[in-house]
Amino acid sequence: MVGLASLGLAACGGGDRVTPTRTSELDIVPDHVEVASGNAVQVPLTLLAVKSSGNRRVRLRVSDPDVAQVSPADCMLPAGTAQPSSCMVTVSGKSLGSTQLIAESDGLASDQGAVTVQPGNGVGTIGIADYGSQPTFTYYKSAANVSFAFTVQFMPETDGQRVYAENPISVEFTDTSGKKVRYQTNTVCNVTSSAPTCTVAGSFTATEVPADGFLVRMAVTGDWQTPGKAFADFNPIVISMKPVASQVPGHIRVASQNASNQIFSGSKAPLFVTLSDSNLTQASYTVTLKIANPADTKWVQFYDYPAGINVGAPTLTSIKTCELVVGNSNSANLKNTILGCGFNLWANPSGAALSGPTEVPIEVSVERTPETELQPADAALPKFSQQTILSLMPPSAANTPTRTITFSNHSSRTVVFAANSGSASAYVSPTATAGLGEVACGATAPTQACPIGSTCVQGGQNVDDTTPYQCFWDAPAFASNPVKPQGSTTATVPGYAGVTSGSQQIQWSGSYYALNCSSGAPDADCPAAPGTPGTSPLNPAQTVAEITYQRNAVDFYDVSIINGVSNALALGPSANSGKVAGSPVPGGPSGSITTPYACGTAGSAQAQTGTGASAYTLPASTWTLVPTAANFPAPPADSPASYYAVVSPSNPAQPTACSAQAACRASTAGDTVCGWNAGGLSLAGGNQRVCGAFQGWASANQIWGWNQTAGNAGNAVFGFGTRNGSGVTVGQLQLCTNPAGTIYSTYATAPPSSDAGLACGGTDWNASNIIFNPSTAPITRPAESHTTSNPTWMQYVYPTIAWLKMACPTCYTFPYDDESSTFNCEQDLNSQGTNTLDYTLQVDDLKNHFQ
Structure with missing residues (x-):
């Protein structure tokens, strides 16, 4: 039902058999499939009339899994029906070459189709949803008014860390009907990676168009360019508008x-x-x-x-x-x-x-x-x-192996491990997702439903009738919790779970974190992990490990301290996988040089080096955090650490408010630190800090996120309300929210082609940018450099995150810190066509306390 023709490379057929005699009851349509490397096309598989009843399992494979991959690995088709039954399978191109798509079922002759993988275009695939690669729209030849709608569906290509096609691709529809078609929408669709679908609708009177029908031509128009990758030639898709003599209910x-x-x-x-x-x-x-x-x-x-x-x-x-x-x-x-x-x-x-x-x-x-x-x-x-x-x-x-993550507690406290499941792409039919970023389901989107291993539910803690229903991945179950020091536990992602269509077949996506139990009674006083979907811990100033498992491509993972630091985390491939920093990954750097971001460990306490003569090293993460006066746009009036500290008051119901560290220093109840309340009670007043026991660190990003008001005390020390000449505030640059955007794409070039004053980011983490660091060595080395900087971001945001980056050079410290923080890896992807990599998440103590 749904087909995506590759940009310039479409699944093509035209006469699936040269004689009317069928050599088997299994039929792959068409006989020859062409797909671009990194892209995917969908291919129909038909089970012709078979006398036996019940369901037939058809197994699917490719003769050379290094060249291409097919999913699902099998499909169930009902036999004994008067009409042929069919299912759609997705063929993904992996490397240049040729292979065979093979369909087999016990007791039936197999069928094969040739698959050719040609060079990718660097952009993605584009097609018309629900009409296949050779679409035909039929209508009753005597109809007074025929309505139609064609939905352009775009699936962007990735290069390992970035999704391309952030700029619009224009697709124009033209027809040969003699201008008898009346379009209710514009005939030009614009699609991007964030808005991958667009619909062109219209109507016509059948007697006013040519008696034998007409054609509608869909073609890319205008120019499209992404850095280093020109838009490839696009073979127009032609839709045959074909009249029939009788009305067909379908x-x-x-x-x-x-x-x-x-x-x-x-x-x-x-x-x-x-x-x-x-x-x-x-x-x-x-x-x-x-x-x-x-x-x-x-x-x-x-x-x-x-x-x-x-x-x-x-x-x-x-x-x-x-x-x-x-x-x-x-x-x-x-x-x-x-x-x-x-x-x-x-x-x-x-x-x-x-x-x-x-x-x-x-x-x-x-x-x-x-x-x-x-x-x-x-x-x-x-x-x-x-x-x-x-x-x-x-x-x-399940044909796909279970993915296991081991949680190892190397800290001095008992911890509770928890997971925050991310949203999953909704399906709009058995063979197609609703589009990139489309997650609505249920009452919010009745035509859509959630993929296997996810649940349609309202996300968040305080939901009401207006809260949208979304698809959330099912939270993994931990084998045991809490976990004592030097103990461990595991959780799994089932092999059956996930999106199984297209080039991005995600099995699970979300984050893991560790909640610290009370040091005084580690087994009796442990916080409860949130049980609602899409909900972070009560205190979001938390170190989190983020991961996206993919069935047919490399996984992406990182450790994030964007909101704050609660403990030290290190996430990477399990030791028994044999994967270490610098391991080659599909689609990775060409030649003999690999980066430590390939199969490295995010947040690692050891330095990590790639391979090859020009390989570089990522520094070790010390997890020693020491905020100083240099970590503010202007020198603070109080203790620098106090502005970032997160505390737990001894009397949560009536915490003691403070405006300076000196107010808490003489406390006899252990509330010796003035900082932000981990329980959130101080937020009711909008801008108060309280006395309490030191727990961890909040980032400036989180402090502004807690209280985005003009009266926030942080405005004075962080300058959140300051607005630059481009109209963006420091608070918006801290959160990287509209109109701010990433330095690596939207604002990657200097004015006047784009406004660098709106850019979120602008450093390669070089020592020359860190005026308070006498070292000549850089903090770290991003996988890709930016081309310009935002002076406002460098003045107001950079100082507030540099102390975090120095403690963990391989951690995310601000949104779009991708190039210095995103790792990727896989296991057995080339030989088996399925990613089987397992991971280990290690938690440790921070190496310092409040000073």
Whole structure:
């Protein structure tokens, strides 16, 4: 159903067989697939009529996994149906060359298709959603008014650390209808990596266009350029607008992710109802899905979280309905057209023991919506299968290995390890995500559902009816917690979880952190980890380790102290992986030189060096933090450390306010430090510090984030309210929020082509920029240099983060510190086509306390 043609390289066919005789019941369409390196195309796999009944598992592989990769590794297709059944598979190009895509199923002859991987264009893939690589739009030749909508879908290419296509790509639609088509939207779409979809809609009267139909041509127009990579030639995509002699109600299909209909015990999964191939100008249908056998509700149910509730068990049901609409009473208005619904399944909500694969039938019924006025020719129902079989699988049946992360406690305290799950891309059909950055689901986006291993829920602590529903990755379960000094625990990302379509197949994304227990009673006084999705700890001035696991590409990971420092963290490949700093990764630097950012350890206490004659070294992280008067835009009036300290008051209900360190020094209750309240109570007053026991450090970024008001006491010492000639405030530069943007792309060149005064960033962490550091050595070396600096950022922001960077040269210290803080690695990606790398996160004490 959904196909993405590569920019300049499309999946092409044209006559899948030279004779009408089929040599097997499996059919890969087309016979030859072309894909660019780093890009992906989607290929239909069809199971022709087979006499046996039930589901057939079709295994998919490529003969040379170093050249290309196919996903999913299998798909379940129903046999014994009158019509061929099909699913879509994604073929991703990895390296230049040729290979074979092979489909196999027990008892059937296999089928093969050639795959050629050609050079990538440095931009990405672009196509028309829901119409394939050779799209055809059919319409009734006598229709008074035919409405159409074509959605441009763009998937950007990456170069290892940066997503390209941040500038708009213009796509223009033209037609050969003799200007009889009336467009309701502009005929030019602009797509970028952050806005990857755009829709062009229109209508026409069938009798006013050529009797044999016409063509619509989609082509890239204008210039597009990203540093060092010119826009490649684009082969226009031609849509055949083809009249048919009779009205066709189309097909209704019900399928889970990737049309495999596999779901895994204990996880969440999507289910989609889609209407396709209809040329009706007005029709409305009600589709009802029902778990056929009441006993099967212990294995599968639909779930929803009521508005305002995002913890605990959701509401479960065995029946769901979907309203599908083609056009409406005013067919020039396409707002009411609904061609799909997305639902969320919970596999095995009862937790019953599952010994092996279990089939769960879903009854499908379709009827016309009663209030719809239909002509007799429109009255036929779309074709549909009266039953869909879901295959409930044990987690061990996943084709992708489980990813394990080991948490090792090297600190002097007992700690509680916790995870904050990130948002997941929503699916809009069994084979396609809704677009980069599109995470809405459920009541917020009824046509979308969440990928396997994620949950549709409202994020945050204080939710209400207006809080959007989003897809959040399911939080990993820790084998044990809390963890005593010198102890360890583990957590896993299931092999079945994640986005399985396209070139970015993310399995899980989020952050890990360690909460310190009380040193006096480490086993009895430990904080609780937040249980709500998308929620950070109560005190966000926390050291966090961030990671994105990818099934078919390198993982990205880092340690962030953007908001503050609570303890020392080090995240990197597990020792038994054999991966060390400088290990080659796919798509990494060419030649014999590798950087320590390849498979290094973020936050490591040891220096790390790449390989090759020109390799460089990343300094060790001392985790010794000593803020001084030089870490402010102007010398502070009080103790420099006091402005950054985070404290825990002995009486949380009535903490003692302070405006200077001297006010707390004589305390006999242990509240000897004036700083920011870890419990957050001081924030009610807006700008107060309190006396308490030292806990850690807050960054200027977090201090401004706690209280973005003109009365914030930090305004005097940090200058948050200062505005430069470009109209941006220091507070906006601290958070890197609009209109501020990253120095590495949007404001990478000097004025007048861009305004460097809006740039967030502007240092290569050289010693010459650090006026208070007498050393001649740089703090660290970014993987890529910037081209200009923002004087305001250098004057007001740079001093407030330099002390953090000196303590951890390989940590994120401000948003867009990517080039000096992002690591990437993989394991067995070339030989197996699947990333299997495991990680270790080590927590340690900070090497200093408040001074």
